[in-house]
Amino acid sequence: DKDGNYRELHTKQAAECINYNVEDNYRTEYTPQKNQGVSLVQCPYFCTAVYDLDEPMTLDYSELDSFVILIGLKGEATITDNEGNTVTLSAGESMLVPATTETLKIEGTLKFLETYV
Incomplete structure (x- = not known):
């Protein structure tokens, strides 16, 4: 503290x-699909999907x-987000998107995980 x-x-209880x-x-x-999200997990605590993009896509949040x-x-x-902010995301990198973001436009060839609560 x-x-x-x-x-x-509480190691005994944890074990x-x-x-x-x-x-x-x-x-x-899961069955891989190009250029769309494929759900991996949907539960009360979080959702995770995998995307394998080779054409531009806009995600609506x-x-x-x-x-x-x-x-x-x-x-x-x-x-690029709806306010015009632009970043590059590569393999091995992570990105935290604020809850205020409405859309993301993704351009390039990228396989990625998307997770939210």
Whole structure:
């Protein structure tokens, strides 16, 4: 805490919550599609989709009340928001999009993850 005191760790309770089953495949299975979002996870806590773009696309966040995280997986693209701000997103880079952003125009060849709450 602010005074340098350690907090209690609950290692026993944490160990009891772990699923120790060994699975044959831990990958999330999905059917890849070009130039559109493919949902990987949708739950009450967050949504994640993968995009594999080779043509320009505009993502509409005008109805979303959340920040968005973009994570570049392969390639590179120029991203322009509705206010004219422009950045480049490349493989291995992440980008935090503010909740006030209404649209993003993505131009380039980029495979990326999109996550929001």
